[in-house]
C-alpha cells in the first residue's frame with residue numbers, strides 16, 4: 001500500500017527553532033509546525049510577543065519554549081543554542097526567519113544603517129545556522145530554511161536588504177554543499193509581498209505605495225503568511241529529502257528583470273516599471289533625515 005510522506009504528525013518528536021517566532025510569518029510557521037507535532041523554540045528580542053505565541057501554542061495542545069536573543073550578538077547566539085539544547089535535548093531544524101529593514105534610497109543610507117540591516121538579515125542568520133550546526137546538527141543531521149526575499153537586487157528603497165538577502169542565498173548554497181555529508185539540508189524561501197504584521201513597520205507615507213503593490217504582481221494580490229509557512233514546512237519535511245541549496249519563491253510570479261531574454265525580459269520590464277511607478281509620491285529619492293552626508 002502506498003504511504004504518503006505527508007502525515008498529521010509529520011514532525012512528531014522533533015524540535016524546531018523559529019527566529020522571529022513572536023510575530024507575522026514566524027508566528028504562522030510556528031503554529032503550522034506545532035499542529036504537525038513539532039516542539040518549538042521561539043526566538044526574538046521581545047519577550048512579551050514570544051510569550052504570547054508560546055501560550056497560543058500551549059492552548060492549541062502544543063509545546064513551545066521562548067528565548068530572548070538578538071541574533072546579531074555572537075556570544076548571545078552561542079549561549080542561546082546551548083540553552084535550547086539544555087531545554088529540549090535536540091535541535092532538528094532551524095527556520096532563520098527573523099529579519100527586516102527600513103525604506104531608504106541607497107544614497108541616503110549611513111554606514112551604521114547599512115550595517116544594522118546586514119547584521120540582521122545576513123550575519124544573524126549565519127550565526128544561528130553555524131551554532132546549530134556546530135553544537136548539534138553536525139553530529140545528528142538536520143534541516144535549515146533561511147527566509148530571504150524575492151526582491152534581492154531589484155527593489156528601490158531596499159538596497160541594503162537586497163544585498164543582505166543575496167548574501168544569504170549564497171550562504172544557503174555554500175552551507176548546503178559543506179554540510180550535506182553531515183545529513184544537513186539547507187534551503188531558502190523567498191517571499192514576495194506578503195500581508196503580515198511586518199508591513200506595519202512601514203511609515204504611514206508608505207500606505208499609498210502599499211496599495212499599489214498588488215497591481216505589480218502577476219497574481220494580482222499580496223500573498224499570505226500561510227502560503228509562506230507551507231513552503232517552509234515542505235522544505236523541512238522528508239518530502240524534500242533530496243532538496244538542498246535551493247531557493248523557493250513564494251511571490252505570485254513576480255518577474256525578475258533579466259536583460260537579453262526577449263519577450264520574457266519585456267514582460268518583466270513592464271512589471272518592473274509598474275513597481276517603480278508604485279513608489280511615485282513616496283520620498284525615496286530624497287535624502288532622509290537620519291543621514292545627511
Ligand SMILES: CCCCCCC/C=C/C(=O)SCCNC(=O)CCNC(=O)[C@H](O)C(C)(C)COP(=O)(O)OP(=O)(O)OC[C@H]1O[C@@H](n2cnc3c(N)ncnc32)[C@H](O)[C@@H]1OP(=O)(O)O
Nearest residue numbers: 099100101102110112113116117120198199201202206290
Ligand atoms: C511599503 C512597501 C514595502 C514593501 C516591501 C515588502 C517586502 C518586505 C517586507 C518585510 O521585510 S516585512 C518585515 C519588516 N519588519 C521589520 O523590518 C522589523 C525589523 N526591522 C528592524 O528591526 C530595523 O529596520 C533594523 C534596521 C533591521 C534593525 O533595527 P534596530 O532597532 O536594531 O536598529 P537601530 O539600532 O534602531 O538602528 C541602527 C541604524 O539603522 C538605521 N535605521 C534604523 N531604522 C531606520 C529608519 N527607519 N530610517 C532610516 N534609518 C534607519 C539608522 O542609521 C540607525 O542608526 P541611528 O539612527 O540610531 O544612528
Ligand SMILES: NC(=O)C1=CN([C@@H]2O[C@H](COP(=O)(O)OP(=O)(O)OC[C@H]3O[C@@H](n4cnc5c(N)ncnc54)[C@H](OP(=O)(O)O)[C@@H]3O)[C@@H](O)[C@H]2O)C=CC1
Nearest residue numbers: 020023024025044045046070071098099100149194196198
Ligand atoms: N512580509 C513580507 O512581505 C516579507 C517578509 N520577508 C521577510 O520575512 C521575515 C518575516 O517577516 P514578517 O513576519 O513579515 O515581519 P515581522 O516584522 O513581523 O517579523 C520580523 C521578526 O524578526 C524578529 N527580529 C528582527 N530583528 C531581530 C534580531 N536582531 N534578533 C532577533 N529577532 C529579530 C522580530 O522579533 P522581535 O521584534 O521580537 O525582535 C520579528 O518577530 C523577515 O525576515 C522579513 O524581512 C521577506 C519578504 C517579504
